[in-house]
Structure formats: C-alpha cells, structure tokens
Amino acid sequence: MPHTISDRTIGRLSLYRRLLTGLLREGTRFIHSQELASLAGVTAAQVRRDIMNIGYSGNPNRGYDTAELVRSIGDFMDDPAGQQVALIGVGNLGRAMLAYFQGRRPRLSIVAAFDNDPAKCGRVIQGCRCYSMGELEDVVRRERITVGVITVPANEAQRVANRLVAAGVTGIINYAPVPLWAPVPVHVEDIDMTTSLEKAAYFARTMH
Amino acid sequence: MPHTISDRTIGRLSLYRRLLTGLLREGTRFIHSQELASLAGVTAAQVRRDIMNIGYSGNPNRGYDTAELVRSIGDFMDDPAGQQVALIGVGNLGRAMLAYFQGRRPRLSIVAAFDNDPAKCGRVIQGCRCYSMGELEDVVRRERITVGVITVPANEAQRVANRLVAAGVTGIINYAPVPLWAPVPVHVEDIDMTTSLEKAAYFARTMH
DNA sequence: TGTTGTGAATCTCTTCACAGCT
DNA sequence: AGCTGTGAAGAGATTCACAACA
Numbered sequence: 001m002p003h004t005i006s007d008r009t010i011g012r013l014s015l016y017r018r019l020l021t022g023l024l025r026e027g028t029r030f031i032h033s034q035e036l037a038s039l040a041g042v043t044a045a046q047v048r049r050d051i052m053n054i055g056y057s058g059n060p061n062r063g064y065d066t067a068e069l070v071r072s073i074g075d076f077m078d079d080p081a082g083q084q085v086a087l088i089g090v091g092n093l094g095r096a097m098l099a100y101f102q103g104r105r106p107r108l109s110i111v112a113a114f115d116n117d118p119a120k121c122g123r124v125i126q127g128c129r130c131y132s133m134g135e136l137e138d139v140v141r142r143e144r145i146t147v148g149v150i151t152v153p154a155n156e157a158q159r160v161a162n163r164l165v166a167a168g169v170t171g172i173i174n175y176a177p178v179p180l181w182a183p184v185p186v187h188v189e190d191i192d193m194t195t196s197l198e199k200a201a202y203f204a205r206t207m208h
Numbered sequence: 209m210p211h212t213i214s215d216r217t218i219g220r221l222s223l224y225r226r227l228l229t230g231l232l233r234e235g236t237r238f239i240h241s242q243e244l245a246s247l248a249g250v251t252a253a254q255v256r257r258d259i260m261n262i263g264y265s266g267n268p269n270r271g272y273d274t275a276e277l278v279r280s281i282g283d284f285m286d287d288p289a290g291q292q293v294a295l296i297g298v299g300n301l302g303r304a305m306l307a308y309f310q311g312r313r314p315r316l317s318i319v320a321a322f323d324n325d326p327a328k329c330g331r332v333i334q335g336c337r338c339y340s341m342g343e344l345e346d347v348v349r350r351e352r353i354t355v356g357v358i359t360v361p362a363n364e365a366q367r368v369a370n371r372l373v374a375a376g377v378t379g380i381i382n383y384a385p386v387p388l389w390a391p392v393p394v395h396v397e398d399i400d401m402t403t404s405l406e407k408a409a410y411f412a413r414t415m416h
Numbered sequence: 417t418g419t420t421g422t423g424a425a426t427c428t429c430t431t432c433a434c435a436g437c438t
Numbered sequence: 439a440g441c442t443g444t445g446a447a448g449a450g451a452t453t454c455a456c457a458a459c460a
Binding site for chain 1: 215218219222223226247248249285286287291293299300301303304305307308309312313316354355357377378379380381385387389393394395397399400401402403404405406407408409410411412413415416
C-alpha cells in the first residue's frame with residue numbers, strides 16, 4: 001500500500017463507496033470488480049488497483065464483500081473523529097450545497113454558513129446556522145472546522161480563502177471562477193462551472 | 209498542431225481566455241508565459257505547450273499579444289455559429305447556473321430551462337424561458353440545442369440524459385451524483401459535488 | 417539578454433496479462 | 439473455471455533544457 005494515494009484514486013473511492021452503499025441497501029453481499037467497474041464507468045483493472053491501494057483484499061471467487069469494502073474505504077478516507085465544514089456565501093449555489101449535504105455523511109457535515117447579508121445572519125438555513133462574515137475566524141476555531149466551501153462572487157473569493165487558511169482550514173473547495181492561491185500546504189479544489197460548460201460545448205462539437 | 213487536444217488542455221485554455229479577457233480590459237497588451245502561468249496556477253512550460261497546441265505563436269521577446277491570443281483561443285474553441293444550451297431542473301443549483309451564465313459568453317448561451325413544477329413552467333427565470341418537461345424534445349430540436357446541463361435529482365438523471373441524447377444533444381454536464389451512461393458518442397462531464405467534498409476532506413487531513 | 421517553441425526525458429496514471437488462489 | 443492481486447508494459451501528460459530568435 002503506497003503511502004501517497006492520488007487525487008484521482010480518492011475520487012473514485014468516494015464514488016465506489018456511494019455505489020456500494022446503495023447496493024448494500026438492496027441486499028448485495030458480494031460484488032466482482034467487473035460489476036463495480038461498470039457501475040462506476042471505469043475498467044475492472046482500475047477498480048482492482050484502487051482497492052489494492054487501500055489495502056483491502058477480496059476473495060478470488062466471490063469477489064469483494066460489499067459491507068467490508070465500504071468499511072475499508074471509510075477506514076481509509078474518513079477521519080475517525082469526524083471533520084467539520086464551513087460554507088461561505090449563501091446564494092443559490094450555497095443553498096443548493098447546504099440542501100444537498102445535510103445529513104448525508106455522518107462524519108462530514110457542514111456545521112456553519114456565512115454571509116454578508118444581515119437578513120440571513122442568525123437564521124438557520126437548510127438546517128445550518130448562518131453567521132455574519134465577521135464571526136468567521138471565531139466560529140472556524142471554535143467548531144474546529146478544517147474544510148471550507150467557497151460560494152461567494154469571484155472578487156471576494158481570494159480574501160475569503162486567506163481568512164479561512166489563517167483560521168486553520170486546510171482544505172478548500174472553490175466554486176468561484178478564479179483560481180485561488182493558498183500560501184501554506186492547503187488542498188484547493190477548483191470547481192469551475194464556466195470551464196466545464198465551455199469544455200462540454202467544445203467536445204459536443206468535436207463529437208461530431 | 210495535434211489533431212486531438214486533451215480534455216485537460218481545453219480546460220486550461222478556457223481559463224487562460226477568461227484571465228486574458230480581464231487583463232485586456234485593464235489594458236495589458238502583451239503577456240509572457242510566466243505571468244499567465246502564475247495567474248492560472250500552472251507552469252510556464254505548460255502555458256507555452258498549450259498555446260503551441262492551438263497553433264498560435266508569440267513573439268520571443270514581447271511574449272504573446274493578449275488580444276490575438278484571446279482571439280486564437282476563440283477560433284479554436286468556439287463554434288462560429290454559436291451553440292445553444294438547455295438546463296434541466298430549476299432547483300437551487302439550476303437557478304445558480306442560470307444566474308451565473310446569463311449573458312456571459314455571446315456564442316454559448318442557455319436558451320431554455322425545463323422543470324416538472326407547473327408553477328415554474330411558462331415563466332422566465334433569470335432571463336431564461338422555463339418549459340415543462342414534456343416539451344423537452346420539441347424545444348431541443350427547434351432551438352438546435354447541443355449541450356444539456358442536468359441539475360435534477362439522481363433518480364431522474366439517467367432518464368433525462370437519454371431523452372437529451374435522443375433529441376440530438378452531444379454534450380452533457382451532469383451535476384447529479386450518479387455516473388451517467390451515454391450510448392452514442394456523447395461527451396459527458398460529471399461534476400460530482402459529493403466526491404469533491406470528500407476529496408477535499410481527505411486531503412485537508414493528509415495536508416496535516 | 418530574455419523569451420518562445422519544441423524534442424526528449426520524466427513522471428503519473430491506466431491497462432495488460434498472468435500467476436496464484438479458492 | 440473464474441476471479442483477484444500485481445509486476446511490467448503502455449499511454450498520456452508534464453517538465454526539462456536548449457536551440458532559435460527578436
């Protein structure tokens with residue numbers, strides 16, 4: 001088991017777990033690499049390699065034990081103590097994220113939202129307490145938040161990122177259409193919706 | 209200039225263009241690969257390679273002509289006749305996308321939205337006409353829509369994708385947390401917010 | 417002198433192919 | 439007989455390093 005696991009592999013493991021959790025609810029006890037691969041849209045060799053990387057082993061003729069595999073992925077990916085997430089910017093996109101994530105993974109939850117709009121502060125939106133921007137550092141420290149989701153306009157994104165990092169956040173998901181720059185070792189995941197649309201348009205065209 | 213250009217390169221070109229367009233407004237006439245690279249968060253060699261791939265050439269001591277480079281990227285990526293986009297699912301996420309894209313790129317616009325909710329149909333939301341799901345095929349054909357953005361719940365996503373593809377769409381952006389399967393040559397771009405959050409949480413932890 | 421354009425080297429990720437196991 | 443686990447090969451993407459040039 002290599003000490004470092006690639007970004008791509010982590011992404012696929014997250015997907016495998018979600019698919020496996022669904023299968024488990026339907027009563028699937030064992031699964032072959034080929035089946036999981038076709039659900040995930042990858043090759044069977046890729047699935048076996050990914051699972052090998054986290055140190056789990058299947059059974060050469062029954063395949064992988066669904067429940068055990070889900071647990072192994074969790075052991076590998078999740079912080080046993082849980083991780084807290086903050087969301088900054090409660091616009092349409094922010095609300096969509098809050099609605100989507102609430103109660104989805106017990107060990108990873110959005111515990112605080114922040115916005116400039118006084119009408120939103122102090123309220124509970126989609127089950128999540130909304131604070132004013134001024135309270136950001138205090139709440140991040142108090143709630144031991146390690147991941148920040150940035151859904152503010154482009155011109156505010158870098159400033160918000162700086163404040164998050166200064167307050168101790170080490171993982172950022174950036175939905176603003178500008179690349180962020182983080183000084184210290186911080187994982188930044190840029191999700192650029194503009195680029196996605198332009199890419200899809202380009203390949204839609206070259207697909208013939 | 210290679211006949212096929214990678215997904216990654218197209219993504220970066222889209223970003224370069226956005227950055228360059230901003231610089232152009234501020235009056236930057238020429239730019240070196242090093243400056244563009246640092247704005248985009250990549251290496252200078254990467255920028256030069258990407259630009260080489262689209263067949264544009266800079267000047268060995270002034271660098272690249274900003275306006276010409278923007279134009280070259282457009283010549284390479286954009287359909288001269290324009291491309292129309294449909295958005296399916298006008299929830300929080302759908303509204304966020306509509307609000308964000310309206311009027312941003314003249315040659316690539318969301319011309320129709322679709323939703324099941326009768327209260328939304330027939331109205332104009334964020335400047336975009338909203339139709340009922342029953343009208344999907346007719347509108348896609350009539351408006352010559354080639355790209356679809358799926359922002360519906362997971363259990364409806366594959367069905368929506370099938371209908372889009374049958375109506376002639378060749379590029380899909382999928383925000384539902386399930387991998388989509390497209391039968392014929394269609395470019396599918398899965399944007400999985402769950403996976404992004406789990407990835408960011410994992411790397412936030414290993415970043416120490 | 418300082419930058420671009422690019423072949424070659426390097427690095428990273430994926431797939432092949434088959435030994436080993438049940 | 440059929441599947442997993444994995445070394446080795448292959449593909450693809452990035453970076454190096456330097457010739458060519460203004």
